[in-house]
Amino acid sequence: MTAGGSSELGDIRAWLRSFAMSGGTPPVGEAPQPTAAPHEVFVAWLRQAAGVVAEPHVGVLSTVDGDAADGRVLILRDVDARGWWFSSSALSPKGVQLSANSHAALTFYWREQARQVRVRGNVVIGDAATTSRDFIDRSPYARAVAAASPQSATLTDPADYDSAVADALKKVESEPDWVPEHWRCWCLEPDTVEFWQSGASGRHLRWQYRREGTDSWRLTTLWP
Ligand SMILES: Cc1cc2nc3c(=O)[nH]c(=O)nc-3n(C[C@H](O)[C@H](O)[C@H](O)COP(=O)(O)O)c2cc1C
Numbered sequence: 001m002t003a004g005g006s007s008e009l010g011d012i013r014a015w016l017r018s019f020a021m022s023g024g025t026p027p028v029g030e031a032p033q034p035t036a037a038p039h040e041v042f043v044a045w046l047r048q049a050a051g052v053v054a055e056p057h058v059g060v061l062s063t064v065d066g067d068a069a070d071g072r073v074l075i076l077r078d079v080d081a082r083g084w085w086f087s088s089s090a091l092s093p094k095g096v097q098l099s100a101n102s103h104a105a106l107t108f109y110w111r112e113q114a115r116q117v118r119v120r121g122n123v124v125i126g127d128a129a130t131t132s133r134d135f136i137d138r139s140p141y142a143r144a145v146a147a148a149s150p151q152s153a154t155l156t157d158p159a160d161y162d163s164a165v166a167d168a169l170k171k172v173e174s175e176p177d178w179v180p181e182h183w184r185c186w187c188l189e190p191d192t193v194e195f196w197q198s199g200a201s202g203r204h205l206r207w208q209y210r211r212e213g214t215d216s217w218r219l220t221t222l223w224p
Contacts, residue, residue, distance in 0.1 A: 021114075021198075031207060034219040038193035038209040039079050042117055045195065046079075049110045059108040061086060063094050064101040070094070076106075077134055081215075083189040084119050085126065087134045090184045092151035098123050098186065106188055114198030119190045121211075126185035134185040136177065144169035147180045194222070 032041040049056035062071040072094065078085035084106050089095055098104065106119040126134075135143060148161075148168035155161060171178060194208040204224035209217040 031205070032195055032209070032219060034217075037081065037215070038119075038190060038217060039081060039083070041195060041209075042084075042119075042193065043079055045110075045115060045117065049113060049115070053110040053112050056108070056110055059106045061094065062105040062107065063097040064103055065093070065097050066100075070097060074106075076108075077185065083121065083187040085130075085134075085185060085187050087131070087183065087185045089146065089149070089151045089182045091182045095182075095184060104188055116194075116196040118192075118194040118196070119188055120192045121188050121190040123186045123188050126187055131183055131185040132177075132179045135179045135183050140169060140172045141165075143172045146183065147172065 032038075046056055057076045058073055059076055060071050061074045062069060064070075070093065074086045074088070076084060077087050086106070090099070102123045104121070104123045108115075108117045110116070135146070138146065144165045145168075148164035190209075191211050192208055194206060197205045199205050206222035206224055208220050208222050210220070212218050
């Protein structure tokens, strides 16, 4: 199979190469320090991204689906010394995949700063209090959708969506502390965290933290 060339869609290959990349102009920040923990560097970069990058707290969660890979965009719900937190339904494809194989990755791309952060590790389920706080923090409508949706199942009739959410909304409003059993908050506990920064003239910079012990990290610089 060969790629590229013109087709009925036009010359996509040439078109893709015509896009300007934002690399080369961003201010290069301080290099991560070996004395800092990777979650601290991440939060510092996240603060720098806030106000510059739209939705800097959105990343791609990659999971293992049998012997294939799967990925989807998610909202980051928290970051602490333990790891990177996100939430969804245990019954969703990602939830089922994580229960079969807890290895996962989270990837953040901050275009305006030409930065990327890659987090790889093992995912663990948060405790009931964390899960409950995550759910109750949401607006009633968001809670109703999360509660009612058999996420990623086929929606044969769009009216089913509205009636299921309307029913769930009644429950959410009458029981404000209710958390559906299928709701999960997960923590990606990192083994490696990589910070990537585009530099002047495409001279990219990469720093990788690799876990060496519970609270101990080795920081290395990688070839771009
Ligand atoms: C900006 C954005 C944020 C999202 N945040 C979440 C989220 O926090 N939790 C979630 O379950 N799905 C979120 N989604 C939807 C997921 O990308 C995905 O469609 C859904 O979780 C089903 O994934 P799955 O079939 O792999 O389980 C978000 C989508 C977008 C575009």
